[in-house]
Amino acid sequence: MASKPRYYVSTAISYPNGPPHIGHAYELIATDAIARFMRLDGYDVFFLTGTDEHGQKIQQTAAREGISARDLVARNVPRFQAMAKRLDCSNDDFIRTTEPRHHRSSQAIWERMARNGDIYLGKYAGWYSVRDEAYYAQSETKVGPNGVRQGPTGTPVEWVEEESYFFRLSAYQQKLLDLYASDPQYILPKERHNEVTSFVRGGLQDLSISRTTFDWGVPVPGDPRHVMYVWVDALTNYITAVGFPDDDSATFRRYWPADLHVIGKDILRFHAVYWQAFLMSAGIEVPRRVFSHGFLFNRGEKMSKSVGNVIDPFALADAYGVDPLRFFFLREVPFGQDGNYSHEAIVNRINADLANDLGNLAQRSLSMIARQFAGVLPPAGALSEADRAILAAADAMLDAAREAMRTQQLHAVLNTIWAVVAQANRYFAGEAPWALAKTDPARQGTVLNTTCEILRQVAILAQPFIPSSAARLLDLLGVSAEERYFTWLGAGRRVAAGRALPPPAPIFPRYVDAETTPVR
RNA sequence: GGCGGGGUAGCUCAGUUGGUUAGAGCAGCGGAAUCAUAAUCCGGAGGUCGGGGGUUCAAAUCCCUCCCCCGCUACCA
Numbered sequence: 001m002a003s004k005p006r007y008y009v010s011t012a013i014s015y016p017n018g019p020p021h022i023g024h025a026y027e028l029i030a031t032d033a034i035a036r037f038m039r040l041d042g043y044d045v046f047f048l049t050g051t052d053e054h055g056q057k058i059q060q061t062a063a064r065e066g067i068s069a070r071d072l073v074a075r076n077v078p079r080f081q082a083m084a085k086r087l088d089c090s091n092d093d094f095i096r097t098t099e100p101r102h103h104r105s106s107q108a109i110w111e112r113m114a115r116n117g118d119i120y121l122g123k124y125a126g127w128y129s130v131r132d133e134a135y136y137a138q139s140e141t142k143v144g145p146n147g148v149r150q151g152p153t154g155t156p157v158e159w160v161e162e163e164s165y166f167f168r169l170s171a172y173q174q175k176l177l178d179l180y181a182s183d184p185q186y187i188l189p190k191e192r193h194n195e196v197t198s199f200v201r202g203g204l205q206d207l208s209i210s211r212t213t214f215d216w217g218v219p220v221p222g223d224p225r226h227v228m229y230v231w232v233d234a235l236t237n238y239i240t241a242v243g244f245p246d247d248d249s250a251t252f253r254r255y256w257p258a259d260l261h262v263i264g265k266d267i268l269r270f271h272a273v274y275w276q277a278f279l280m281s282a283g284i285e286v287p288r289r290v291f292s293h294g295f296l297f298n299r300g301e302k303m304s305k306s307v308g309n310v311i312d313p314f315a316l317a318d319a320y321g322v323d324p325l326r327f328f329f330l331r332e333v334p335f336g337q338d339g340n341y342s343h344e345a346i347v348n349r350i351n352a353d354l355a356n357d358l359g360n361l362a363q364r365s366l367s368m369i370a371r372q373f374a375g376v377l378p379p380a381g382a383l384s385e386a387d388r389a390i391l392a393a394a395d396a397m398l399d400a401a402r403e404a405m406r407t408q409q410l411h412a413v414l415n416t417i418w419a420v421v422a423q424a425n426r427y428f429a430g431e432a433p434w435a436l437a438k439t440d441p442a443r444q445g446t447v448l449n450t451t452c453e454i455l456r457q458v459a460i461l462a463q464p465f466i467p468s469s470a471a472r473l474l475d476l477l478g479v480s481a482e483e484r485y486f487t488w489l490g491a492g493r494r495v496a497a498g499r500a501l502p503p504p505a506p507i508f509p510r511y512v513d514a515e516t517t518p519v520r
Numbered sequence: 521g522g523c524g525g526g527g528u529a530g531c532u533c534a535g536u537u538g539g540u541u542a543g544a545g546c547a548g549c550g551g552a553a554u555c556a557u558a559a560u561c562c563g564g565a566g567g568u569c570g571g572g573g574g575u576u577c578a579a580a581u582c583c584c585u586c587c588c589c590c591g592c593u594a595c596c597a
Contacts, residue, residue, distance in 0.1 A: 191525065195592045198523060202593070265591090332532090338590095340532090348546070356559055364556030371555090415545095422545095425560060434555035506557055 007043040008258040009035050012267060013052040013095065013237050016076035017061045020083045022341075023264065025313035026296055029326045030335060030410060031262045032089040036464035037405055037413070039090075041486045046255045048241045049084060050095030051077050052234040054217040054227070069216045073098060083313055088322050088467055095241045097218075097233055106218045106233045108245030112282035113167065114221075124164035124208045127157040135160075165210040165226060172277040173204045179276060179286065187272050188407055189336035192265065192292045196272045207274065235275045239284065247284070257285040260408070265292045291408050294338035296329070320511065323466035324350040330465055331418075335410040347511045354469075357421050358458065359508035361428060365451045366476055366504035368444075372437055377452060377478060378445030379497035387450045390427045391491070393420050394457045398489045401461055410465075417461050424454045452477055453495040460484055472507050 035047035217227030243249035333339025404412035436444035
């Protein structure tokens with residue numbers, strides 16, 4: 001046990017200038033499935049999520065609402081924490097960048113980068129829109145008909161120069177390229193790897209990493225007029241949580257470097273370029289992989305307040321159930337690509353795969369055992385070719401699932417499992433145990449035993465995705481808590497005949513439309 | 521503008537070292553069964569493989585060209 005390999009996986013930290021939305025939920029669910037999978041597969045997992053609470057937008061939102069930034073995050077962050085609980089996520093920590101441990105950590109990494117000669121004081125210059133409170137690149141501005149230069153929103157911009165600390169990102173181009181070249185799967189999916197590589201190959205400019213125009217952030221060591229900016233503080237959360245700056249601590253030595261950062265494709269550059277450069281500069285190992293997932297669209301439309309299709313994850317969980325929701329996202333959308341959701345798609349998927357294919361198979365076999373075998377799991381007699389074939393398919397699942405999980409192909413894991421579920425339904429129909437009840441009860445017992453064995457393996461492997469439903473199914477199959485790890489999968493273990501099973505009950509109810517639906 | 525990815529059944533997609541009647545899931549249609557959450561099983565149907573041209577005995581697959589979509593990135597005097 002002491003030699004358990006470790007696995008450190010994180011989500012991005014969410015920006016709590018509003019309530020959590022479906023994008024936050026998706027990333028958390030997917031990462032949770034990965035964390036649970038690795039735990040069940042024998043890893044000592046550290047799963048981190050949290051909130052990125054600094055920055056100008058938080059400060060502005062708070063000002064608009066007439067409260068302090070601190071009060072704004074104090075109000076919003078609990079909503080994110082509640083969402084993690086509601087979605088049955090198993091994060092081991094929830095980091096907030098406003099915590100003292102994180103300020104200490106951010107200042108420490110800054111000092112290390114400075115000591116390495118990579119931070120210098122310069123001037124940040126650009127076109128600034130007072131009205132938008134934002135800088136725009138030259139290319140985003142144009143000279144209007146009245147001769148006044150204006151930004152993309154049409155507001156006037158003026159040339160402003162502000163003192164700023166810079167990070168010598170330009171010095172890290174080759175080191176980054178070497179890193180990407182050293183592992184073609186450093187950034188997944190592969191398209192993203194190529195994008196990042198070509199971006200870095202195109203040359204890197206030094207990065208402005210401090211601001212003086214607002215103060216809601218981590219103060220720059222030795223120059224409190226500045227606060228850290230552009231992700232220095234946010235990215236550092238990943239090492240804070242495992243004990244940085246105490247890099248001799250047991251947790252840091254145990255868990256860093258992280259095995260996997262799961263992020264959205266919109267923040268890939270920060271996580272695959274800047275973060276590694278910061279760490280290299282500070283003399284800290286870089287994370288081992290960055291996986292960039294896609295976005296979810298409501299019927300192909302981006303979620304936005306103006307379109308009015310912002311979906312509340314809590315409402316979704318209430319409407320469909322947590323496990324069906326988790327299942328839908330991870331089964332329907334190839335992980336790494338964009339995906340679509342709609343009420344019809346969700347209902348179709350959960351009814352077909354969960355209620356009909358898996359739930360109904362469990363119900364029909366278990367109720368037969370309850371009625372005709374007094375609730376005692378019958379033993380398997382001599383196995384037929386059909387029995388052997390379906391058992392072999394089930395036994396092969398673990399290897400295929402691990403292979404898919406090596407590159408975070410969550411949908412492929414589910415595909416593997418549900419292919420066996422489909423085969424099990426064909427097997428069950430082909431063997432027709434209800435007919436065997438009259439002609440050959442022993443053979444009927446064998447078929448039911450075999451079916452339960454398939455269900456057992458399916459349920460064990462489905463736990464990362466639908467944890468509480470899988471647990472209920474395993475309860476119904478008489479599988480004890482300690483028998484639910486992946487070491488119990490495969491031909492070496494079989495469902496325990498002779499065990500008295502609890503009375504069966506449906507696990508996945510069919511979704512039937514009510515008057516109101518949370519998603520169009 | 522540059523680089524990259526893609527356009528295959530109603531929907532989502534698989535299928536490229538070129539080779540027999542182009543596949544899957546879902547939807548739809550027909551049938552069987554009735555143990556089960558009206559669930560399950562079986563079967564037919566459904567495609568000019570973006571358009572055009574070329575190479576080849578043979579092209580969704582290779583070459584040329586055109587159209588369209590998406591991502592990253594640059595530039596706009």
